[in-house]
Amino acid sequence: MLLILQGMDTAGKGGMVRHVIGHVDPQGVDHTAFGVPTPEEKRHHFLWRINKALPRGGQLGVFDRSHYEDVLVARVRSLVPENVWRRRYDEINQFEREITDTGTTIVKVALFVSLDEQKKRLTERLERPDKYWKYDPSDVTDRAVWPQYQEAYQDMLDKTNTDLAPWYVIPCDRKWYSRIAVTELLIDAFEGLDLDWPEPTFDIEVQKRRLAEA
DSSP states (O other): OEEEEEESTTSSHHHHHHHTGGGSOGGGEEEEEOOSOOHHHHTSOTTHHHHHTOOOTTOEEEEESOGGGGGTHHHHTTSSOHHHHHHHHHHHHHHHHHHHHTTOOEEEEEEEOOHHHHHHHHHHHHHOGGGGGGOOTHHHHHHTTHHHHHHHHHHHHHHHOOSSSOEEEEEOSSHHHHHHHHHHHHHHHHHHTTOOOOOOSSOHHHHHHHHHHO
């Protein structure tokens, strides 16, 4: 299974990983937080680094940010020409279709924080030494182009919401609500897989006798 968490800064992606995924046995989680592409990653197709981070069989993969940065940040900040980011919608849909065809369930969550709430959370980061590391001056720059980001997010939802990999839009001004919502989405997704405990590879009764005699 692959959980994709996408949202503006302070939307609660990191907190979602700690408070929701943190209750899962870490042995079963493949977590990737995508940052600015490295020089090596920039030399490849934008989906190259995403493909490398896909969860292994039997694992819950978690993406903190994802390939959707390449139709959001890349678009708003004009990191690539328009004709490049526009064709990425179809590339993403095809990529996700291939993932689901190989047996991976994708849960895509778009976390939306209000402009006022984001300001409160950024202010807190500047007032608490233990949160300085989370503050990025570029977040203030992005606030100046908030409408452009909202437009980019709407296009993302419209163009990449598919039957195989639908989007779930979750308001996250109230952290408790967004965390419960994502928890419920994951529970529903896992129940839909109709999973069961693995069958033993040994004779249970024989092993009980051996253990009693040991």
